[in-house]
Amino acid sequence: MTKKYDYIVVGAGLYGAMFTWKKIREGKKVLVIDKRPYPGGNIYCENIHGINVHKYGAHIFHTSNKKVWELVNSFVEFNRYTNSPLAYYKGRLYNMPFNMNTFYAMWGVKTPQEAAGKLEEQRKEIAELLRSQGVSRPRNLEEQALLLVGRDIYETLIKGYTQKQWGRDPSLLPSFIIKRLPVRLTFDNNYFNDTFQGIPIGGYNKLIEGLLSGADLQCNTDFFHERGRWEETADKILFTGRIDEYYGYRLGKLEYRSLRFEHKVLDCPNYQGNAVINYTDTSVPYTRIIEHKHFEQSYAYLSDPANGSDKTVITWEYPLSREEEGEPYYPVNDEKNNRLYEKYRELAAKEKNVIFGGRLGEYKYYDMHQIVEKLL
Ligand code: FAD
Ligand code: UDP
Numbered sequence: 001m002t003k004k005y006d007y008i009v010v011g012a013g014l015y016g017a018m019f020t021w022k023k024i025r026e027g028k029k030v031l032v033i034d035k036r037p038y039p040g041g042n043i044y045c046e047n048i049h050g051i052n053v054h055k056y057g058a059h060i061f062h063t064s065n066k067k068v069w070e071l072v073n074s075f076v077e078f079n080r081y082t083n084s085p086l087a088y089y090k091g092r093l094y095n096m097p098f099n100m101n102t103f104y105a106m107w108g109v110k111t112p113q114e115a116a117g118k119l120e121e122q123r124k125e126i127a128e129l130l131r132s133q134g135v136s137r138p139r140n141l142e143e144q145a146l147l148l149v150g151r152d153i154y155e156t157l158i159k160g161y162t163q164k165q166w167g168r169d170p171s172l173l174p175s176f177i178i179k180r181l182p183v184r185l186t187f188d189n190n191y192f193n194d195t196f197q198g199i200p201i202g203g204y205n206k207l208i209e210g211l212l213s214g215a216d217l218q219c220n221t222d223f224f225h226e227r228g229r230w231e232e233t234a235d236k237i238l239f240t241g242r243i244d245e246y247y248g249y250r251l252g253k254l255e256y257r258s259l260r261f262e263h264k265v266l267d268c269p270n271y272q273g274n275a276v277i278n279y280t281d282t283s284v285p286y287t288r289i290i291e292h293k294h295f296e297q298s299y300a301y302l303s304d305p306a307n308g309s310d311k312t313v314i315t316w317e318y319p320l321s322r323e324e325e326g327e328p329y330y331p332v333n334d335e336k337n338n339r340l341y342e343k344y345r346e347l348a349a350k351e352k353n354v355i356f357g358g359r360l361g362e363y364k365y366y367d368m369h370q371i372v373e374k375l376l
Pocket of ligand 2: 087096157158159161162165177178180181278280
């Protein structure tokens with residue numbers, strides 16, 4: 001029996017969409033299904049009062065790969081937005097990532113030399129501890145953070161945020177999570193080190209629409225509700241849902257961190273003056289407030305009454321406690337979970353017609369550019 005499609009792609013997130021784009025260019029017939037009512041996965045945007053609201057958390061595209069940048073810009077033009085979040089701790093604001101502005105606010109140091117001296121002094125405590133224990137590398141996120149910036153910044157800007165975000169003490173988390181944050185001796189608040197950075201003008205949906213063009217798309221469709229039917233319909237499957245769910249959790253459940261997004265329209269043109277403000281103190285239950293219009297509207301635009309909307313949309317990001325389940329957003333790549341994932345990967349390697357991909361399929365902390373790069 002000839003099957004109707006060459007591929008069925010389960011999940012219309014960025015991974016599924018990039019894969020589809022590739023296969024369509026190879027002349028394959030592709031059906032894409034997603035259990036959500038719309039494609040895009042976690043980069044889906046909803047237009048509210050002319051503002052593109054990132055419904056599943058703030059998404060900033062950044063890459064140093066020119067080919068990746070050119071490809072995404074061929075579907076939708078990206079603006080020159082630079083992510084420069086602030087961190088709020090007990091009534092004070094600090095610039096992120098860790099740079100001269102942060103060090104000035106924290107210690108009053110005004111030159112790179114002074115800041116370097118202060119950092120050196122702050123790092124001593126952990127360097128001596130590791131040395132006395134004969135350890136050459138930081139063993140967890142807390143040690144990594146202390147080595148990067150020392151105790152003052154760790155206690156103010158990292159410890160509480162991380163505790164809230166991951167629901168456990170930073171000493172129980174892998175160090176790679178914090179290595180993503182730059183430390184700079186310049187007055188540069190750019191959160192990323194990459195050459196290219198921006199937000200698609202008009203939102204991420206245009207990117208996804210472009211990538212899916214030429215494929216058949218069916219939303220509101222959960223693979224597991226009619227698994228047999230979907231397996232029958234195509235020669236091969238790309239599965240971007242949870243790998244443990246694919247195998248009926250037979251070896252156990254992989255752990256994820258989740259978030260609850262609370263969106264609100266406010267009658268105010270400019271609520272917080274920045275797209276992202278992090279709340280690093282554990283006494284505040286959320287981790288970030290996002291004000292979406294700042295991703296796409298410049299200050300000149302906002303301050304011109306002819307343009308500026310008198311409304312704004314903000315989102316509180318609340319981490320979910322371990323007991324609450326929520327959508328699986330962040331794989332918890334600690335040793336226990338990585339070991340379990342390896343076992344699922346061994347099962348997956350035996351599959352002839354099923355490929356697993358993406359944040360859920362590979363249990364991996366992918367940024368968007370890494371997905372585009374991999375599939376290019
Ligand atoms: P997803 O987007 O999760 O897509 C998977 C899709 O599969 C979903 O649409 C889901 O509905 C569908 N699906 C699952 N199971 C089934 C099933 N059984 N049947 C049918 N459909 C199914 N990256 C950056 O580069 N910059 C950022 O600033 C950034 N910020 C982020 C902020 C947050 C809060 C989060 C969670 C992630 C962020 N990322 C960021 C990462 C980015 O979201 C991912 O790299 C990317 O979206 C992953 O794409 P994906 O296709 O692998 O997964
Ligand atoms: N982080 C922190 N304080 C902050 C922002 C981030 O301690 O104000 C830590 C935290 O552990 C987080 C990690 O850095 O999980 C990575 O942050 P990033 O903003 O890159 O992650 P995202 O949640 O956007 O993927």
